[in-house]
Ligand SMILES: Cc1cc2nc3c(=O)[nH]c(=O)nc-3n(C[C@H](O)[C@H](O)[C@H](O)COP(=O)(O)OP(=O)(O)OC[C@H]3O[C@@H](n4cnc5c(N)ncnc54)[C@H](O)[C@@H]3O)c2cc1C
Ligand code: SF4
Ligand code: SF4
């Protein structure tokens with residue numbers, strides 16, 4: 001039975017960074033991922049990572065942009081930490097071998113990104129996330145003696161000790177189907193987002209909110225779950241992302257009348273306003289009949305020199321060509337807002353600690369909250385790395401002072417029969433895939449850019465029904481080796497948990513802030529709603545809604561214009 | 563919507579049965595991917611079809627399989643193209659990658675082969691001296707250059723189809739050697755000589771590649787592993803003067819000379835030339851830069867659209883000479899690098915960094 005000081009679940013950027021930091025502190029570390037680490041969704045991040053590293057730039061400016069971008073819902077103490085530590089983190093990455101873009105002097109070069117007052121986004125062509133992820137994985141291979149890797153292992157449940165603290169997890173070796181108990185002094189969740197609860201989404205098939213739901217199941221509160229980012233430029237057909245780097249390089253948005261409509265909504269920042277602002281502008285144009293057929297908007301990048309496009313945006317040239325049949329260097333491409341990121345997640349403090357002792361969370365599955373109502377482009381990679389590292393360090397230090405917990409026996413057989421029961425279900429209910437599709441389409445209709453009480457009520461009702469149907473939903477695979485089918489059934493439960501928390505929070509927040517726009521409450525209401533909404537089980541079965549204060553340090557809420 | 567037939571290779575280690583083929587009909591637009599076809603069969607007909615997949619967008623490297631016998635990402639191959647390539651114009655065969663043991667259906671054991679080989683090349687940066695206070699100062703061109711190998715998503719397609727590996731399973735192979743170039747070509751790495759000496763002296767190292775081009779054809783990300791191997795050889799031989807005990811470096815020199823002289827591979831003279839004869843070091847980059855276009859053309863007796871060949875049917879001596887002159891006459895070394903030079907069909911090879919960068923750099 002494996003036992004470690006720190007067990008990390010998830011091997012995207014947050015998880016890998018946490019593992020390296022914990023190992024550096026001398027802890028014994030295990031890192032587990034349901035896919036090979038380099039397949040993690042962090043590799044999809046194209047645009048880049050923010051840091052005020054230039055002498056002319058300042059972390060205060062970065063922090064202010066982030067606070068403003070969050071629509072003042074972000075916790076300013078956490079934002080200050082993130083922005084202050086960002087330059088150091090970029091240098092750490094550079095020293096480990098990330099092939100960051102250079103300027104003519106051979107120094108790190110930047111590009112502009114939405115919602116930022118300076119060009120402070122560092123990048124590797126348009127494969128930034130991939131480059132970071134692969135370089136971190138190089139480091140994991142380098143430190144293989146300190147860090148045990150469990151690749152293609154699926155965590156199904158977190159373990160709780162008698163005193164209520166988290167003492168490990170149960171996982172399934174996907175390849176053999178064997179279950180195993182992992183004892184740990186600390187568990188760090190780094191399981192990423194839950195975008196698959198929406199259809200379409202820019203998120204990968206593995207982004208099913210596993211860690212968020214597992215933490216919720218053992219009583220951890222989820223925070224800011226109503227804040228769901230719709231990215232302004234996703235491919236109309238399949239939801240694939242066209243990176244914000246495109247607009248950073250100078251691309252324009254046009255409606256069907258040929259108007260560069262952002263002039264109306266954000267006369268100063270134009271296409272580079274905050275994502276929520278641009279997505280709403282597009283949706284308004286589409287809703288008011290000025291979109292292209294099928295409800296789309298044109299993204300035109302042809303004015304950027306071709307050589308520059310090929311050098312800096314090669315991946316989207318490929319995406320345009322392979323997935324939309326469009327040569328973006330020659331013609332505009334049709335896009336629309338699409339589900340992209342969840343600002344919410346498991347509530348943590350600035351060291352990644354959740355209210356449950358021994359349980360940490362970092363990356364997209366966590367809510368610290370540095371993104372508040374709306375995340376700025378290129379701030380998420382930064383969030384994963386800074387708070388991944390802080391969690392790893394903190395957990396390692398905490399481990400030094402405590403004894404290895406003891407997991408009660410019988411856990412494996414209980415979990416084994418839970419899974420065996422799913423595999424053995426009669427084919428009388430609905431297919432798992434059907435329920436997933438219904439959930440995704442409904443969420444994209446009722447819990448999207450514009451929301452109202454009626455739509456949210458419908459969403460709540462549908463989720464309630466789907467939760468019931470999920471209990472009898474069936475799968476086809478009866479095997480143990482690489483039974484992906486049964487994992488899909490477990491993931492469906494996770495997505496439903498996340499979707500429910502999202503809907504409850506969205507119903508609760510009766511105002512418009514950041515990514516939450518209520519057509520029935522169109523104004524921001526600081527007097528009543530400048531606070532976080534949390535959802536937790538509080539020991540019971542049913543979700544309970546509560547509030548948490550927003551931490552302010554130096555920035556008072558102002559009206560938000562771009 | 564058109565209907566496609568996916569003929570999928572099935573195998574379960576649990577039943578004791580041999581592998582078999584199973585056909586699935588899918589109704590999807592032709593520009594949808596083979597992966598979407600498989601996922602639709604999985605969602606509606608048989609959820610037990612095993613395939614790794616995640617991003618659906620050719621980013622995560624999970625879904626490499628063999629489609630109609632050739633390795634590619636399932637999410638990166640359109641159904642209509644796949645159908646058109648198939649013998650009957652409709653039945654698309656999908657099977658697991660080659661050169662790796664099969665675990666279940668389309669899932670192979672990448673740890674046993676691919677990742678083991680990656681680990682073989684010491685795949686992490688080994689800088690020398692103390693860390694600078696700020697970033698390492700590195701020329702823009704070098705970073706763009708190694709970014710081509712950073713573009714590798716470790717999908718294993720090249721490993722699947724590598725002919726040398728089929729013959730010599732111990733061959734380090736295309737993906738791992740491309741990964742090696744990522745460090746050899748990175749000015750921040752302090753172990754260039756040691757890395758190259760190791761790879762040159764390993765009998766299954768850089769001289770074990772037979773230039774079969776399969777890896778270049780298979781690679782969905784334009785990494786061009788064979789070109790990276792050629793560059794490793796060039797840096798090992800010309801720059802670091804590493805004379806490996808397998809005589810690979812000399813053999814390569816003779817190879818270049820041979821083509822220069824005869825316009826095509828003159829097998830009879832290749833061997834003797836490998837052990838002597840004169841050599842112009844600047845000719846090596848020719849291979850690195852031009853092989854993908856020229857050699858298949860020569861081998862197949864037809865010419866691909868490399869500009870230097872002026873689209874003639876058969877290369878003549880003058881054209882070959884022209885390629886050598888062009889490349890040897892350059893001030894800076896030009897490499898085949900998609901990040902610098904755009905698509906293969908673009909006419910001119912440009913050196914990096916000669917134009918204005920974008921507005922924000
Ligand atoms: C298309 C796209 C482009 C983006 N571009 C940018 C950008 O340019 N800049 C930016 O800052 N942000 C960007 N983002 C956001 C950013 O990429 C993500 O928010 C971030 O990478 C999340 O990292 P993570 O480490 O939290 O999780 P992930 O990278 O998603 O990793 C999650 C890990 O958890 C593991 N896991 C999950 N569940 C389980 C389980 N049950 N058992 C075991 N393991 C499990 C997975 O295997 C995986 O290893 C982009 C996002 C998308 C979708
Ligand atoms: S060119 Fe070399 S490395 Fe590439 S597939 Fe052929 S033998 Fe293998
Ligand atoms: S070099 Fe290309 S084919 Fe080979 S593993 Fe990398 S991306 Fe895949």
Ligand code: FES
Pocket residue numbers: 597614615616617618619620621622623624625626635636637638
């Ligand atoms: S699913 Fe990610 S590469 Fe195909």
